Amino acid sequence: MLVKNIFMELRSRLRSCNVYITTNVDFKKECNLKISIQSDCIVLNYYDNEDTLKRRDSLSSIESLSDYSEEESDITCMIPIQDFCFIIPNSMSCLKIEKNTISFRVLTEPKNGGNFYAEYISVETENKEIKVEKMNVNLKTESDVKFLCANCSNIISDNFVKFDRILELPSTNLDMSEWFCHGHGHGHGHTSQKDVLKPKKLDFLHRLTFFVVNNNILSEKVNKFNSKRTVYHCNRCLAWLGLKNKDTVKLYNADIKILDNNIEKHVFSHNNSIDDVSADDFIYTIESMTREFNLGLQYTMMCKIVLECTMSATKKQYLLIWVMDRELQVLRNIENKNENDKVMLQSSFLTKILYKIESEMNDEVETWLSDPTVVSTDISKSMFCKGIDHLEHMSLKIPECFRYTNGYCISYLKA
Known part of the structure; x- marks a missing residue:
């Protein structure tokens, strides 16, 4: 199987989808790969041939990195996406191939009527609230x-x-x-x-x-x-x-x-445990504080949280968290459920965050704590350690080159 892991961030309101694909192939600088963007699926064709041709830059509906036809490909992989959205074929951008990863961005069409420029939005969509597990x-x-x-x-x-x-x-x-x-x-x-x-x-x-x-x-x-x-x-x-x-x-x-x-x-x-009490408590704390902060402000403000861990009478550690997307729909491949050359996807909703660990009080931590729009609370040592382990594990969902921005690490809550 060509594809090892797929992770897509589907933003229905922005009509965009960021695609991160991890493969079992270590692509060379001049790889033979064709990425076909169709309205209902994404098709990858890999050509394992030493007579390589130089990669050509293109932003068309077919990102052609090879002059071979589909019939000549050694490995073909199809990713159906019509159950979740429809893609605008001529919309691929930001293509990047590095080592064994492929990433790009596409635009999507709404499934509930209209087109990219006009859409029917229901009342339920407007009043969507953060779901916090009981x-x-x-x-x-x-x-x-x-x-x-x-x-x-x-x-x-x-x-x-x-x-x-x-x-x-x-x-x-x-x-x-x-x-x-x-x-x-x-x-x-x-x-x-x-x-x-x-x-x-x-x-x-x-x-x-x-x-x-x-x-x-x-x-x-x-x-x-x-x-x-x-x-x-x-x-x-x-x-x-x-x-x-x-x-x-x-x-x-x-x-x-x-x-x-x-x-x-x-x-x-x-109710929905990930089999680690400290990690469960960590996730619940962030989700609850985010919901309390954003009551009535779901689409106007992003929540910033400081989690403080007292190590001793004179030492504290700080975890700075910036909640970016509170109900981000992600599509992932279903493990051990591939039909021939098709990779089946499943949908879930995660909270996307930026985070940074500070081992002592510094100017940035002090600025955050003095900001009246920032919420904070104490957490236990086990929650602090297990929570960081969880964030580090979840950040592995996307390629390494996309995990960091402006000194913060990108991650997600829940599994």
């Missing part, structure tokens, strides 16, 4: 539970705990003075969120993928071990569990388990 809370007020270190199962709670209240916290980027109808004895709206949201002993306050509890529910041994620490660690295996603030502790879902009826489980679970 997160399940596996904790009830009537449950007696113990808190465990997810790494070594060390019990960190003070025996069993039964919470009186389980409440969801508002966004950390809201003005907390607007969350209450009166001051609660804290002044006139100048109190910080940490003071306002100080949990009582049997309060369980949660948001995104972390929860805040009073440290009185945690064992004296673990509290004593962390008395002089900013980062809350397991006293047995030293695993990173959360962050401490006076008499409250912010714990993270991926690093903590609860023991409920002799069953160990995480507090939060996701």
